[in-house]
Amino acid sequence: MKTEQGRTWKNWAHTFESHPEKIYYPSSIDEVRTIVKEAAIEGKSIRVIGAGHSFTRLVESDEWLISLDSLSGIESIDKENDTVTIFGGTRLYYVGEELGREGYSQENLGDINVQSIAGAISTGTHGTGLQFGNISTQVVKVWLITAAGEILPISKTENAQYFHACLVSLGTLGIIVKVTLKIIKCPIYEYKSDQIEFSILKKNLTQLIESNRHFEFYLFPYSDTVQIKTMNVSDQKPKRLRLHHFKNLLLENYLFFILSEVCRLFPNTCRFISRLSSKSVGRTSISAHSYQLFATPRIVKFREIEYCIPLSQLLPAIQEIRKCIEENKHKVHFPIECRMVKADDLWLSPSYKRDSAYIAFHMYKGMPYEEYFHDMEQIMKKYDGRPHWGKMHNRSHIDLYSLYPMFADFLTIRNELDPYGLFLNGYLKELLTEKDLMETPKSSIGTI
Ligand SMILES: Cc1cc2nc3c(=O)[nH]c(=O)nc-3n(C[C@H](O)[C@H](O)[C@H](O)COP(=O)(O)OP(=O)(O)OC[C@H]3O[C@@H](n4cnc5c(N)ncnc54)[C@H](O)[C@@H]3O)c2cc1C
Numbered sequence: 001m002k003t004e005q006g007r008t009w010k011n012w013a014h015t016f017e018s019h020p021e022k023i024y025y026p027s028s029i030d031e032v033r034t035i036v037k038e039a040a041i042e043g044k045s046i047r048v049i050g051a052g053h054s055f056t057r058l059v060e061s062d063e064w065l066i067s068l069d070s071l072s073g074i075e076s077i078d079k080e081n082d083t084v085t086i087f088g089g090t091r092l093y094y095v096g097e098e099l100g101r102e103g104y105s106q107e108n109l110g111d112i113n114v115q116s117i118a119g120a121i122s123t124g125t126h127g128t129g130l131q132f133g134n135i136s137t138q139v140v141k142v143w144l145i146t147a148a149g150e151i152l153p154i155s156k157t158e159n160a161q162y163f164h165a166c167l168v169s170l171g172t173l174g175i176i177v178k179v180t181l182k183i184i185k186c187p188i189y190e191y192k193s194d195q196i197e198f199s200i201l202k203k204n205l206t207q208l209i210e211s212n213r214h215f216e217f218y219l220f221p222y223s224d225t226v227q228i229k230t231m232n233v234s235d236q237k238p239k240r241l242r243l244h245h246f247k248n249l250l251l252e253n254y255l256f257f258i259l260s261e262v263c264r265l266f267p268n269t270c271r272f273i274s275r276l277s278s279k280s281v282g283r284t285s286i287s288a289h290s291y292q293l294f295a296t297p298r299i300v301k302f303r304e305i306e307y308c309i310p311l312s313q314l315l316p317a318i319q320e321i322r323k324c325i326e327e328n329k330h331k332v333h334f335p336i337e338c339r340m341v342k343a344d345d346l347w348l349s350p351s352y353k354r355d356s357a358y359i360a361f362h363m364y365k366g367m368p369y370e371e372y373f374h375d376m377e378q379i380m381k382k383y384d385g386r387p388h389w390g391k392m393h394n395r396s397h398i399d400l401y402s403l404y405p406m407f408a409d410f411l412t413i414r415n416e417l418d419p420y421g422l423f424l425n426g427y428l429k430e431l432l433t434e435k436d437l438m439e440t441p442k443s444s445i446g447t448i
Contacts, residue, residue, distance in 0.1 A: 147423065
């Protein structure tokens, strides 16, 4: 089995780095079991790396890291039951391409597709569209390697007591080596991007959310222009996307990178550049297979917080956000992304038991983010916001009890499946265990 020693590992956003003793790359489920058993004997902790696209210190470790990059691919597609079974390390773009060839797709995705399936479901990664839950709600069954090195199949009918806990579980219950997802016959979508005035958005928000299969919008700081994006099933022929992707790369990545550098070097230009960006939003319409349209490349690096609030609070929340940015003159030019997700019943899902709006705040890498994120987080707290597990936040163990009604039940299951904390690092001990039982130093608190 491939292993690496003495390598520094960094996440995508470079918000932290790990100096693990070893990184393992198992290529079979048996190899994963062997590593876990050895870790238990040697008293080592393990964290699993997906694609490293989380901003929080979930995969920080100075002991053992495991990457499932070599345990990836599609095991089978069940066309009678519309499901696909894939290995934990499989990247979402690969799932999309392979399913697409067979005329299938996932029902919803986020705005990138480079994550691993296990990493995406472990943090409750979501897209947009009020008919759809986050990606974890697509899961029918998972195979988990527990701290005892056993393989535990979990579904609504097998070991069902773990099902609602394990689908958003931050890699703290065990290692997800295989997943069965429900899939749909691949629709052709018409994707549209447009710009409208904030006053029009306000008036039509409910209708826009309810009448589109996928709807999201971007608020530009200091601007009354809003970008709206929709995707709906279409009977048009799928088009070639080369020009669409080229324009996207050029405008949303290379040009935006140059504008972002100007903002970093001359922060007073943020207001002007945000307004300029809002005016240059493309009015586009294109039809293509669904899996080709959800994701776009993200070359410009940033830091991010994202909160999930009750959908009913979306309008007051965005009004307060706009006011706060203007009054405090926050130096930010990145648009604020707003998406909608259906309620679910997964214990640690931010959308647990409530139809939700997700609001994401970004800051260009290299620009100060603390005050902006702090102010936005205060607003999100006011609206009963639950943080995205993979994005930066400053919520504590105590906060999580009040935000998640099933938090204590989750911890009971966690302690049952991993009594010695084999799957915890300092950050997760801080977040998930009682403070007075912990040895973790205070300096590890906070991820913003
Ligand atoms: C540019 C960018 C765009 C993004 N867009 C979106 C978006 O549109 N919507 C959204 O909701 N989020 C988005 N995210 C956040 C991202 O989807 C999540 O952080 C996701 O968890 C990353 O998946 P990953 O494979 O990189 O996992 P990692 O970040 O590597 O790991 C995430 C968690 O999963 C655990 N894990 C990974 N593999 C396994 C396994 N096999 N078994 C058990 N646990 C495992 C890890 O230990 C860790 O706790 C974005 C992030 C970036 C950087």
